[in-house]
Amino acid sequence: xxxxxxxxxxxxxxxxxxxxxxxxxxxxxxxxxxxxxxxxxxxxxxxxxxxxxxxxxxxxxxxxxxxxxxxxxxxxxxxxxxxxxxxxxxxxxxxxxxxxxxxxxxxxxxxxxxxxxxxxxxxxxxxxxxxxxxxxxxxxxxxxxxxxxxxxxxxxxxxxxxxxxxxxxxxxxxxxxxxxxxxxxxxxxxxxxxxxxxxxxxxxxx
Amino acid sequence: xxxxxxxxxxxxxxxxxxxxxxxxxxxxxxxxxxxxxxxxxxxxxxxxxxxxxxxxxxxxxxxxxxxxxxxxxxxxxxxxxxxxxxxxxxxxxxxxxxxxxxxxxxxxxxxxxxxxxxxxxxxxxxxxxxxxxxxxxxxxxxxxxxxxxxxxxxxxxxxxxxxxxxxxxxxxxxxxxxxxxxxxxxxxxxxxxx
Numbered sequence: 001x002x003x004x005x006x007x008x009x010x011x012x013x014x015x016x017x018x019x020x021x022x023x024x025x026x027x028x029x030x031x032x033x034x035x036x037x038x039x040x041x042x043x044x045x046x047x048x049x050x051x052x053x054x055x056x057x058x059x060x061x062x063x064x065x066x067x068x069x070x071x072x073x074x075x076x077x078x079x080x081x082x083x084x085x086x087x088x089x090x091x092x093x094x095x096x097x098x099x100x101x102x103x104x105x106x107x108x109x110x111x112x113x114x115x116x117x118x119x120x121x122x123x124x125x126x127x128x129x130x131x132x133x134x135x136x137x138x139x140x141x142x143x144x145x146x147x148x149x150x151x152x153x154x155x156x157x158x159x160x161x162x163x164x165x166x167x168x169x170x171x172x173x174x175x176x177x178x179x180x181x182x183x184x185x186x187x188x189x190x191x192x193x194x195x196x197x198x199x200x201x202x203x204x205x206x
Numbered sequence: 207x208x209x210x211x212x213x214x215x216x217x218x219x220x221x222x223x224x225x226x227x228x229x230x231x232x233x234x235x236x237x238x239x240x241x242x243x244x245x246x247x248x249x250x251x252x253x254x255x256x257x258x259x260x261x262x263x264x265x266x267x268x269x270x271x272x273x274x275x276x277x278x279x280x281x282x283x284x285x286x287x288x289x290x291x292x293x294x295x296x297x298x299x300x301x302x303x304x305x306x307x308x309x310x311x312x313x314x315x316x317x318x319x320x321x322x323x324x325x326x327x328x329x330x331x332x333x334x335x336x337x338x339x340x341x342x343x344x345x346x347x348x349x350x351x352x353x354x355x356x357x358x359x360x361x362x363x364x365x366x367x368x369x370x371x372x373x374x375x376x377x378x379x380x381x382x383x384x385x386x387x388x389x390x391x392x393x394x395x396x397x398x399x400x
Contacts, residue, residue: 007386045392047333048340049359054250055257057270062245065274069233069241072278156275165304168275169268180265181305 004028004035013042064170067154075194084111084118084191084200113191113198116140116152120189122205132182132205134159138175138191156192161185218243223346225398226290233281245274251291251338252298258330259302269301295335343395350374351388358385
């Protein structure tokens, strides 16, 4: 049995066969599984060729990932944990009088984490009550007379909920990061530095 | 005198022709270019998945970032994989579902009211991956084949053989047979990928 040539299959898939050849090919295909499979694979191929190009992410995201790769090369595989120290909490600003500081929709926290300060904001989504975002910024401590601190770009952060589900994010060139679409609850945030991790325990998202 | 860009371009061209497993190995040995090429190779696919889930662009950025970070961490486990596209799709999907479910939370009942994405979306994602693999295979063909196949299939409305022949500076009669040869090469390249 002579199978249908690849050339003919292409013409068949593209509808560029004349009627006589088309009928001949279809007759063979009716009983030949091998050629049917080839035609099917060819159709997938052509479908792929005709598919429109996909959107690509912006270059600054790629840049951050390159920074993350570089950091990983110098990071220790096992890093000890150090707790971050809470320096300021907008909800306890007016603790003595029992009145919450800040807006009810925004909760700001400032932590000291070894060589960095970390500014956190927990914001409830106005359009979707019960859904929150955690936004932050890692700020390198500047000391007078010292050289400019290292670029905080590409630092990894991991946010875990009580169930252990983990999200990851990266700092941009200004040290900022975001975790969106969070439900209320208690979270632990981890900042991965070269030789140790900083842990922010019991973050209440509410 | 050779410009400083040329060695990079040559190195990049060599890296681009590597399969996923070899590229992963290069990343693990600390090759930053290899990492750039690896995420470049799959970034449109990773980025499109959250968009297909209907997530906004800002969330798509997060999903993309998270997927790549997990990839970076798990590179060591991917050494043996000829092709990481399925692994990537699984990670990206999981990240999307985590965020997709949280679209409409009722503060009163604290319950997820959104069902899981349906079968149609699952099928669409499978198709997306397969189409993307064709795109990757195409990028590995010789430039002339790439130009021809793109001219034949990529343009809408499709160009005639005469128009293509003029564009590529070849005879009209050669288009048909060259098309077949290029598609065969593409098929071979796909066979290597799967």
